Amino acid sequence: xxxxxxxxxxxxxxxxxxxxxxxxxxxxxxxxxxxxxxxxxxxxxxxxxxxxxxxxxxxxxxxxxxxxxxxxxxxxxxxxxxxxxxxxxxxxxxxxxxxxxxxxxxxxxxxxxxxxxxxxxxxxxxxxxxxxxxxxxxxxxxxxxxxxxxxxxxxxxxxxxxxxxxxxxxxxxxxxxxxxxxxxxxxxxxxxxxxxxxxxxxxxxxxxxxxxxxxxxxxxxxxxxxxxxxxxxxxxxxxxxxxxxxxxxxxxxxxxxxxxxxxxxxxxxxxxxxxxxxxxxxxxxxxxxxxxxxxxxxxxxxxxxxxxxxx
Amino acid sequence: xxxxxxxxxxxxxxxxxxxxxxxxxxxxxxxxxxxxxxxxxxxxxxxxxxxxxxxxxxxxxxxxxxxxxxxxxxxxxxxxxxxxxxxxxxxxxxxxxxxxxxxxxxxxxxxxxxxxxxxxxxxxxxxxxxxxxxxxxxxxxxxxxxxxxxxxxxxxxxxxxxxxxxxxxxxxxxxxxxxxxxxxxxxxxxxxxxxxxxxxxxxxxxxxxxxxxxxxxxxxxxxxxxxxxxxxxxxxxxxxxxxxxxxxxxxxxxxxxxxxx
Numbered sequence: 001x002x003x004x005x006x007x008x009x010x011x012x013x014x015x016x017x018x019x020x021x022x023x024x025x026x027x028x029x030x031x032x033x034x035x036x037x038x039x040x041x042x043x044x045x046x047x048x049x050x051x052x053x054x055x056x057x058x059x060x061x062x063x064x065x066x067x068x069x070x071x072x073x074x075x076x077x078x079x080x081x082x083x084x085x086x087x088x089x090x091x092x093x094x095x096x097x098x099x100x101x102x103x104x105x106x107x108x109x110x111x112x113x114x115x116x117x118x119x120x121x122x123x124x125x126x127x128x129x130x131x132x133x134x135x136x137x138x139x140x141x142x143x144x145x146x147x148x149x150x151x152x153x154x155x156x157x158x159x160x161x162x163x164x165x166x167x168x169x170x171x172x173x174x175x176x177x178x179x180x181x182x183x184x185x186x187x188x189x190x191x192x193x194x195x196x197x198x199x200x201x202x203x204x205x206x207x208x209x210x211x212x213x214x215x216x217x218x219x220x221x222x223x224x225x226x227x228x229x230x231x232x233x234x235x236x237x238x239x240x241x242x243x244x245x246x247x248x249x250x251x252x253x254x255x256x257x258x259x260x261x262x263x264x265x266x267x268x269x270x271x272x273x274x275x276x277x278x279x280x281x282x283x284x285x286x287x288x289x290x291x292x293x294x295x296x297x298x299x300x301x302x303x304x305x306x307x308x309x310x311x
Numbered sequence: 312x313x314x315x316x317x318x319x320x321x322x323x324x325x326x327x328x329x330x331x332x333x334x335x336x337x338x339x340x341x342x343x344x345x346x347x348x349x350x351x352x353x354x355x356x357x358x359x360x361x362x363x364x365x366x367x368x369x370x371x372x373x374x375x376x377x378x379x380x381x382x383x384x385x386x387x388x389x390x391x392x393x394x395x396x397x398x399x400x401x402x403x404x405x406x407x408x409x410x411x412x413x414x415x416x417x418x419x420x421x422x423x424x425x426x427x428x429x430x431x432x433x434x435x436x437x438x439x440x441x442x443x444x445x446x447x448x449x450x451x452x453x454x455x456x457x458x459x460x461x462x463x464x465x466x467x468x469x470x471x472x473x474x475x476x477x478x479x480x481x482x483x484x485x486x487x488x489x490x491x492x493x494x495x496x497x498x499x500x501x502x503x504x505x506x507x508x509x510x511x512x513x514x515x516x517x518x519x520x521x522x523x524x525x526x527x528x529x530x531x532x533x534x535x536x537x538x539x540x541x542x543x544x545x546x547x548x549x550x551x552x553x554x555x556x557x558x559x560x561x562x563x564x565x566x567x568x569x570x571x572x
Contacts, residue, residue, distance in 0.1 A: 166408070166416050166424045173405035179467065180403065181417045182390035239407075 048201025076197020
């Protein structure tokens, strides 16, 4: 494997990793901050992709991005509304919205499950022509994605440091305290999930535009992949400041993609991606649990297998 | 001024555990009153607070605070005027967030999109220094690293910083060790009397019930069976309270945690 190939691999991993890192940032908000596991993420990602694809195909690649963000905002709002105002359990609310979005996405795509965007002008092709005669002409995708990730990351972290952001974090940390500080947890949950939805949809929109094709299954499993990335990021950074943790999430997405790209290179079949991400999520969540309970488990095991525990 | 007019509260309605806690209960608390509340287990002390805060719905009657009928106001809107502390030191603060972030949320300073500024930090430092716990140098420390007493002190500050019309203390020192409990209680007394905050304090310590405040209520089975204030109250001892309890309820005073001395 030559240096060129390695650089190519890293660049592909960076591109794909950074696109999913937007979904990871959305989960950073909903899962890490608001403490809600938003199971509508898959559908929301696909929604962003389908809206983005359709609007881009009608000749408005930039408008497509804002349309996707708007659609994601609405989807997040509905998920939040169901769990705060309609008495539906938060996991169930996510699953219900996810299911409903499947039909909506097919409808948006015009009753088909696959759109070909080969001849469509996208934000990526726009950047490609802009960078045509520079040394960065092969990195046009990276530029677009980097801009998006930096904007989202900076705005998100700054937002989390404002009073509204603090209220969202406190809602995930101790809702009783939020209510007794005369803040409405319904409003904070709705705002938090709406923002998370819009970021997820943006992620989906960029994914569709960069792949030049839109498939109804584009978002399947993205929640698990993003969750795995988030947890990898958390392992790297630990519980430090917001900036470190947010950057760690993006880094986690890149590392995940890099490992995956290498595995593909070593002839791992592509369909294993989802199994690998599922296993990573299991390990990332359960290893800290076992470490925390290791003494107790050791004692139980030694009792179980004859050697009576000390004392 | 807080007024409860003919309030009826039924808990666990339409279940096997249905219980009518208050039956047309009326109570008036004047501005600047510091009221201590004692009573046996299940007397309705905490439910009284929940009714005032809007955690439990009323079946009849009305709750009036400063002339405004708040009976149908949701909990978070009442919280603008009512500060509340619980027994559990963890319930009043967000543990993973720093002291300054907790204070900022409770302070009512700044608007929705403003961050914590230097002036805010100075203000928080000044407020924290009044607690005398050395917390003014630990603004960015997560609250979960504080001791129970420190946490309760921060919560007290959060509840009183925006000058509430009413402060509700629900055995807020019961989970602390005796020495820390005394410190937090003295701090409470200082803040409440200096700022002339109208305050209701549930306590399991009969002596503190007489030592602090200017009025004492004794509750039993959802009723206020004894109400004493000022001069009359100043003459009472813990023993008098126990005798009064037996006279008015026909039972011995029973509270798991009661400290009689």
